[in-house]
Amino acid sequence: MRERSPLTVPRTAPRRCTLSVDVALLSPHGKGLTVLLTRAADLRAKERWELPWESPRAEEALDDCAARIARARLGTAPAWMEQISAFGDRKRHIGGAEVSVGFVGLVAAGVPAPVGGDDAWFGVDQLPLISPRQREIADSAVQAVRARLDQSPVAFRLLPATFTLSQLQEIYELLIGRRLHKASFRRALHAAWLVEPTDEWRSEGRGRPAQLFRYAPKKRRGGRRGVRFELLG
Amino acid sequence: MRERSPLTVPRTAPRRCTLSVDVALLSPHGKGLTVLLTRAADLRAKERWELPWESPRAEEALDDCAARIARARLGTAPAWMEQISAFGDRKRHIGGAEVSVGFVGLVAAGVPAPVGGDDAWFGVDQLPLISPRQREIADSAVQAVRARLDQSPVAFRLLPATFTLSQLQEIYELLIGRRLHKASFRRALHAAWLVEPTDEWRSEGRGRPAQLFRYAPKKRRGGRRGVRFELLG
């Protein structure tokens, strides 16, 4: 039936490749983002630090594997996590994996990594030496968050159930990596029907008290467009 | 030094997993998109058709593997190709791969699949039965193209070096999946400095001849925003 080139391997049995799942956990710290690194387990490796990684177990889904890796470091699930992509160029992975599937997770500020003293948060612009493959994953992680930011309510996951609009704006500024204009930000937020006010107010030291809001997305009326927070000057 | 849970496998050797690279080749046909399927090689499989797939060879990068798979079907490289993501949920893959890395490729209209008679183009809304994993990849492929459309000059790859603006608009409409307004489309195109006119004109049967343009992106002046073709009504 099928004419098959003699060079083509029959495709009934996929080859086995060494596979890792690597997780870049990002967390706000001050005005910037930090990423969680762990002391390298392989003492022969040139690098002293690595992104947390494991191989998926038999029958384990990639998402579940990433969640397990994150939980092992944090003791709890990250506020949000998503796959970045598969990395299978020839860049070296610290564990020698031929292919690595990268994930980004977001962790609310101030959650310390509780497991042992081998984990530390590094500013995304001040990473120590890590293997080239993991470096690429870490860099892609920040871009991935920014790309998803106006599609999915990522930012709200980093805040408590009720929050002030200033807090929300700070989170967005941190994730996008630049300042936003207050009036525009609020107008866009209002237009997108993402939040609703509660009747509580919080006063934090000086200045006028701020109203607390909660995340309460309304169904998009008439298929209106989403809000592109990235563009708000 | 490191306290290690007895449950944790030492992470110096990633496990081997069965891995496939699956390619969804998309091509315009009439007013819609079609995807290339191949007759299933595994005659025991429930499905008669499959997306072209292979396993990466030793040392082969994922991108290169995808390119090889595409070339084997088309005889030539697709106009554009990009990774979608890794698929490693428990959905069944026709080859039984634990993890599949999906790619989308775009192929100019009218390029037939030259290798044998075992390949066929199916409308993306009229796919025959394929394995659940591949079905997910095929569906993601269309979304991936749409998502990249206003970031990267995908559409130009499906046209010859010079083209009319009506041709270009048709491609965009096809990829986005809905009609665009003529004047808005041209205005946005102009604002983005993506094309420049040649001094040639083409008359195709009836109607006024159209000026030919070429793809000639100018450097973005002052960091202007890209054009969101998806939004043009």
Added chain:
DNA sequence: GACATTAGTAACAAATTGTGAATAATTCGC
């Protein structure tokens, strides 16, 4: 009470987008 500080809004200019219609250059039918 004057003032610094933070929150929330109003108002208006500037830019972008949505839309219909005018104008241009061709072929086709007669």
Added chain:
DNA sequence: GCGAATTATTCACAATTTGTTACTAATGTC
């Protein structure tokens, strides 16, 4: 040749969105 049909290109203007400044409000500090 002439008018209708067809396709291309541009214009014009309304509607909406965005950028910005400034104003009002409520609080703590001195």
